Amino acid sequence: MRSDTFLQLDRVSVAGGDTTIVHDASLAVVKGEFHGLLGANGAGKTSLLRLLYFDARPSAGRIRLMGRQQDNWPRLDWAQMVGVLVQGGGLLNGLRLRDIVEIGLNSSRNGRHRIGEALEIAGLSDIANRPAEHLSGGELQRAFMAQLLARDPELYVLDEPTNHLDLHYQLILLDEVKRRGKTVLASLHDLSIAARYCDRVSVMDQGRIVAQGKTESILTPDRLAQTYRIAAHMDQGVLRVQGPLV
């Protein structure tokens, strides 16, 4: 293990009922790097990330943050270090947009001074007092994005952040996170976004990590064919797609 390893997953498996969803996955995220988790739908990316906010427990293997085992971290301390952007329904009646951002700070006990800046970045300053039930789906997603930016954790865990944000705010969020120089682990299905932001990537297939390394060395035509069943290659950080493989 390198001395600057921030997050270490050591031969981790995740079981779902009688089946194993993640097999024997090992992954090291170095402090300050932007690490992408790639793979087709159902490859196990989300299941792996769920481990990082206690929504799933490993059936085997160990997870360490800054060298300390996950189970030895008090939950609130862990939550202060590891910030997550996930989807999920809630009962938001009676909350204002600003409340959504503030609730994220209650457990981390600091960062109140960053609320204004986070709302500004997410383009929400003008509607901060709007009731949550009057917000559009996109505005709500940006509210949770602002919550994460206000919390400003050491490790940003982003589960398909590009899914529910429009392109403008996808780039704003990822640029901002990159600018802050914090450690990032993000599952991404958009390979152009991966090529633009990731220092290193891990590729998952059928619950296993099948490749790991610097982005440009992993996103090869062979690997793209095998993982995504497409004919494509990277050209100076841009994905050129010829078409699907049949």
Added chain:
Amino acid sequence: MQPSSSAALSLGVALLFLSMLAGILWGTAELSWAERLHVLTRSDDAPRGVSLIIWQWRVPRVLAVALIGAMLALAGVLMQSTLRNPMADPYIMGLSSGASAAAVAALIWLPEGVVQMIGVPVISFLGAGVAFAMTLLLSVRRGHSLDPNIVILAGVAISLMFQSVTSFFLYIGDPHASRSALGWLMGSAAGADWADIPVLVAGFGLIAVPAFRYAPSLDAMLLGDQRALALGVRVDRLRVLVFTGTVLLTGLAVSVAGIVGFVGLILPHLARLLAGARHRVLLPLATVLGALTLVIVDLLCRTLLAPEELPLGVLMALFAAPPFILILRRARRAV
């Protein structure tokens, strides 16, 4: 706290104080104003009969009703937040129907001496506990966290089952016993006395203090299970704690006043409309509004058709129906 929230809370407390005073001063007994105030201020040399009515009958009853209203509203906020369902209330887990089925069964089938020895409150409490355990058992799946929707469905199923059991008992039971059981089912605070007060205060304090402490976690629960987990909340543990607290609050309330619905459903919504959904404000405001409402409704029960007394549960349900329909119309789920 926003200025508007603290204004709503202060106004609620003031109105609660006034309504309690009204509950103590008004009633079926014909007392002169001089007598009423005299007893309240200098009870030592007041006529014994008047003193008895005010101090041994009305004061404990008003206190008990206020505490029961507060407890049911508190339970309602907790249930709605942790199940994230605006229609959840203390009775959604089948608690009231479990309590009623047990009480009705005891009143109809058990010898009167046995029922008096154990006490209807204890029996109803046990019934609520059994219903709660059954709801939880139906909701738990190995290796999965508690799904709020499954909990609600299980609660509804258990409720319906116990309601049928209650109807069956009432149908086949001896008419006299069935009538007394029906009276209990409609709720009344007429039996409340000083002995109930310390128990209610202790039960309320036991849940209200930690609930206030957990306000940030309850806030996080509103955002969804995954987001709450990501903010460091132990979601399943908090949910089980809340459910257990709700059983205690509801069981105690039912044991003193029988079945009084709607307080836990309507008042949390009213509080949310007035002061928003953040629990540091919502919990105290809903609690005060619950107490205020039930004190007023109980006063109306005693005075509307005096000397006849109306059942508390029935009148409460009558008043609650219009706001309930409004809530149904407003109920929209965000995200």
